[in-house]
Amino acid sequence: MSKFEEYLNQFSNTISFGDFMIGFLLTAVLAILIRNFYVRYGTAISNRKRFANNFLALALIVMLIITIVKSSLALSLGLVGALSIVRFRAAIKDPEELVYLFLVIGLGLATGAGQFIIALVAIPLILLLLWLYYRFTGHKTTTKGNNTLIHLRIKEKSIQKISDIFLKHLPYVELKRMDLLADGLDLTYICQADSVGQFDDLKEELTQLDKGITFSLVDNPGMIV
Incomplete structure (x- = not known):
């Protein structure tokens, strides 16, 4: 054959x-x-x-x-x-x-x-x-709980300063994305909160940094980060 x-x-x-x-x-x-x-x-x-x-x-x-x-x-x-x-x-x-x-x-x-x-x-x-x-390589493992995605566009250019404010009001914060803009920063965080009031306090303090801040919050309990 x-x-x-x-x-x-x-x-x-x-x-x-x-x-x-x-x-x-x-x-x-x-x-x-x-x-x-x-x-x-x-x-x-x-x-x-x-x-x-x-x-x-x-x-x-x-x-x-x-x-x-x-x-x-x-x-x-x-x-x-x-x-x-x-x-x-x-x-x-x-x-x-x-x-x-x-x-x-x-x-x-x-x-x-x-x-x-x-x-x-x-x-x-x-x-x-x-x-x-x-x-x-220090890869972070899965976090459990009700995870919330927060996206903000702000004129403040200090990531550390913004992250410190997040950590001040929320028990868990993880920066997932950062884009540098001509007039500031575009940031995405994955967070967890114990109450809705913590988000109110966070929003108020961030507004003090920039009155024209864009603040978006998406609650997604099924999100695994």
Whole structure:
């Protein structure tokens, strides 16, 4: 048999139901593992739990597609042609989100191609290395409680002065983003408060720094920071 015929035979193998179920279950377990790890150790400002809930479906869909197309050369070529005209315009701004999406897609590709051992070894190993990296680089772990996102635009240019005011009135404060403007700062904080009155006191003192301050507050108990 020529090498070309051997190559064609790779695309004519029937799909074993047993192998499919093994791949399906393995994909589900590892996708949930990635999801829990991302929710626990991710740093994105967005609601990570809501974003990570898509990991299971994404991994299983990729696994299903690869399982089907690998059995047919025509389907494989058709998939390439279809993807060449599809444009994905999802608003993903955080590089960390892309990293975990690629990890989930890689999981689906591996299990869909029947590389179960590689997936079973690689995914936990990657997560272990990420955990070690977070641990030895001072990565902050998840905080629990009712988290509130505060966004303000202020003419005061001292971040330390503004942060001290936050810490004076709130029990937990974490600066998540800072943009330097021509006339001041654009800041985003994740905070926790014991009462609404603490936000009133915070707003009043910040207003003393800048009468024209823009102060936005979004309460999101489901946000994990």
